[in-house]
Amino acid sequence: NAGVTQTPKFRVLKTGQSMTLLCAQDMNHEYMYWYRQDPGMGLRLIHYSVGEGTTAKGEVPDGYNVSRLKKQNFLLGLESAAPSQTSVYFCASKVHLNTEAFFGQGTRLTVV
């Protein structure tokens, strides 16, 4: 059972480049989330989805877009990467509200 899998694990981008981070879960969870983790800032919510075909903005959505075309996948896109988007990105999923959220291993992104 793979749980939550993030691809890629590491990436270096040049300013202005675009990329997509993929999150895949095999637990049939309804809810999926993208967080970024920065030193001293904790985990901040970027975007989330409460079901296939739905997305919503979190605390820090600017510069990111998301899509949830399939229930098991949640994609995070950066259209024009900026150095301020250098961070570790975590995807999480859970089956119901007020239950355990399962996190992926993270994607370390560096924008130069």
Next chain:
Amino acid sequence: QQQVKQSPQSLIVQKGGISIINCAYENTAFDYFPWYQQFPGKGPALLIAIRPDVSEKKEGRFTISFNKSAKQFSLHIMDSQPGDSATYFCAATRAGNTPLVFGKGTRLSVIA
């Protein structure tokens, strides 16, 4: 506005001692309070969680104390071990389509 405030930012405890991490929240509608543990290079993982209908929950060496009137909750790690060295996050959420809100984290180091 930070909805969940966590302290201290870092903590050093002797092996066998008690580690205490505190969190305070603003939103009285929150009704689920989990603690997550994160080891370097890994995603956060649920450690223990509590709902506001109880004042304390214990699982092994880990205990959550909850004070509804003060809007505070804390994690106590008894007989702290070097293997407990990690970053700990408190979080909160409420019924409805509301994602988890995390504190900024506490880096715990347990030294022999």
